[in-house]
Amino acid sequence: MTVAGGRMNYISLTIIALAIYLVVGFLFAIAFIAKGARSIDEVAISTPLSVRLLLIPGSVLLWPKLLLIWVRK
Amino acid sequence: MGLVSPDPFPWNNSHAPLVTDWIQIMSNAYRLVQWNKHKKVYDLTLIAFLLVYLTSFVGIGMLLFPSPEEISLPILLIRAFGTCSIILLHVILAIGPLARISSKFNPLLYNRRHLGVIFFFVALTHALLVFMFYGGFGVENPISAVLIGSYRSGGIPYEYFGFVSLLIFGVMAATSHDFWLKNLSPSFWKSMHMSVYIAYAFVIAHVVFGVIQSEKNLLYPVMISSGVVLIASLHLITGLREFRRDFRFKMSSTQSPWVEVCTVDEIEPNRAKIVQIDTNERIAIFKDGCTLSAISNVCAHQNGPLGEGKIVDGCVTCPWHGYQYNASNGQSPPPFTEKIPTYEIRIEGNRVMINPNANEPGTPVKPAEFNPIFNAKPSEYDG
Numbered sequence: 001m002t003v004a005g006g007r008m009n010y011i012s013l014t015i016i017a018l019a020i021y022l023v024v025g026f027l028f029a030i031a032f033i034a035k036g037a038r039s040i041d042e043v044a045i046s047t048p049l050s051v052r053l054l055l056i057p058g059s060v061l062l063w064p065k066l067l068l069i070w071v072r073k
Numbered sequence: 074m075g076l077v078s079p080d081p082f083p084w085n086n087s088h089a090p091l092v093t094d095w096i097q098i099m100s101n102a103y104r105l106v107q108w109n110k111h112k113k114v115y116d117l118t119l120i121a122f123l124l125v126y127l128t129s130f131v132g133i134g135m136l137l138f139p140s141p142e143e144i145s146l147p148i149l150l151i152r153a154f155g156t157c158s159i160i161l162l163h164v165i166l167a168i169g170p171l172a173r174i175s176s177k178f179n180p181l182l183y184n185r186r187h188l189g190v191i192f193f194f195v196a197l198t199h200a201l202l203v204f205m206f207y208g209g210f211g212v213e214n215p216i217s218a219v220l221i222g223s224y225r226s227g228g229i230p231y232e233y234f235g236f237v238s239l240l241i242f243g244v245m246a247a248t249s250h251d252f253w254l255k256n257l258s259p260s261f262w263k264s265m266h267m268s269v270y271i272a273y274a275f276v277i278a279h280v281v282f283g284v285i286q287s288e289k290n291l292l293y294p295v296m297i298s299s300g301v302v303l304i305a306s307l308h309l310i311t312g313l314r315e316f317r318r319d320f321r322f323k324m325s326s327t328q329s330p331w332v333e334v335c336t337v338d339e340i341e342p343n344r345a346k347i348v349q350i351d352t353n354e355r356i357a358i359f360k361d362g363c364t365l366s367a368i369s370n371v372c373a374h375q376n377g378p379l380g381e382g383k384i385v386d387g388c389v390t391c392p393w394h395g396y397q398y399n400a401s402n403g404q405s406p407p408p409f410t411e412k413i414p415t416y417e418i419r420i421e422g423n424r425v426m427i428n429p430n431a432n433e434p435g436t437p438v439k440p441a442e443f444n445p446i447f448n449a450k451p452s453e454y455d456g
């Protein structure tokens with residue numbers, strides 16, 4: 001349990017951190033699809049919701065960057 | 074010849090329009106997927122290849138190893154999707170340099186985006202099958218079974234390498250829509266392009282360490298190393314070509330930049346002669362009254378051949394859609410704002426000399442004057 005346990009904890013922590021990042025990203029993505037995408041890009045204003053759903057994976061993964069762009073607008 | 078002749082072969086345009094042009098021209102709203110006939114053929118061919126590959130891999134595997142104790146069906150599927158994704162990855166990485174070596178490969182480049190997304194889903198299926206299988210299809214927490222389990226059993230945890238590369242490919246697939254192309258910064262895209270090669274290195278490590286631990290067959294090491302050699306040499310060849318070209322260009326520009334390109338009387342009044350120095354951009358030399366000016370031959374609108382156009386109302390007019398430029402500074406007359414590169418030009422006797430180092434788009438250059446009595450065909454100026 002000494003060495004192996006230490007490594008195991010390290011890996012578990014990384015996985016938990018990753019999971020938190022993705023959950024926050026998912027919540028952000030909902031707001032981004034609803035509002036954010038349209039306020040940073042005027043082409044997205046006339047883009048239907050069905051197409052904007054396609055932006056979810058990217059928003060989940062890149063939410064810190066998008067948040068910055070959105071806040072600066 | 075008409076003043077503004079429409080482009081007879083729009084599909085034959087060797088310079089693809091800029092991506093940003095597509096976004097603006099094609100729509101004022103984003104589309105789900107931009108499909109046309111060629112792209113559909115491309116995608117259908119790709120999917121047919123996948124189906125044939127996967128079924129024959131599993132079929133042949135079951136024939137060669139009939140007893141499930143040797144290789145079970147899930148393992149065969151994991152391997153079929155794993156090898157399929159690595160083949161697709163090699164095709165993706167080879168297309169870029171191949172298209173730079175010969176334009177014959179351009180059709181492959183055409184829909185590389187769909188190829189990339191499909192590749193990601195094949196690799197994702199491989200990984201999901203691994204998680205399900207080693208998690209005993211729900212018996213154990215699959216994440217700890219795969220990612221923590223390999224540490225417990227010792228050996229190199231090659232699954233991590235696969236995991237990291239899958240993450241990188243995931244970001245690329247998720248950002249492949251036009252929206253991201255427009256809204257993420259150039260520095261993001263630059264680091265994204267670099268990280269494909271990092272991900273590629275991780276995939277190679279994943280396969281090499283995975284196979285070393287589980288297979289004694291030599292086929293895998295031979296195939297994977299030929300793949301790496303192929304990709305590396307393709308990139309080396311194109312890299313070297315471009316390096317040599319830049320070097321030659323630098324040499325010629327540190328010696329004397331001026332290059333003799335033609336004689337004054339070769340150019341018709343109000344028309345241009347198109348010249349190309351080494352492999353640089355083409356240059357159009359226009360004759361306007363008793364002056365010559367040199368500008369880029371490439372129109373800022375959709376890369377039309379300016380040198381095939383005419384001077385109309387004192388402006389160079391593109392033969393494709395009629396965009397106009399002032400020959401002495403490469404700028405469109407107000408209110409338009411297009412700019413193209415200009416070139417220094419001078420006349421020695423009857424010889425026209427050009428400095429092939431392009432100026433910034435829109436830079437004013439003093440036109441070179443010539444004496445019509447000495448420099449032009451007598452018929453041109455006898456009125």
Ligand code: HEM
Pocket residue numbers: 148151152155156158159162196199200203204219232235236237238239276279280283284287
């Ligand atoms: C989370 C990500 C991944 C995990 C957990 C994972 C896991 C595995 C495992 C356990 C094997 C051995 C299968 C066996 O028992 O034969 C394997 C093999 C392989 N993987 Fe992955 N992998 C991942 C991602 C990838 C990616 C992204 C690629 C390629 C782009 C890839 C390509 C391959 C290949 C070519 C093999 C060799 C096939 C074989 O063993 O016959 N894997 N992977």
Ligand code: FES
Pocket residue numbers: 372373374375376377378391392393394395396
């Ligand atoms: S390419 Fe359209 S005007 Fe020149």
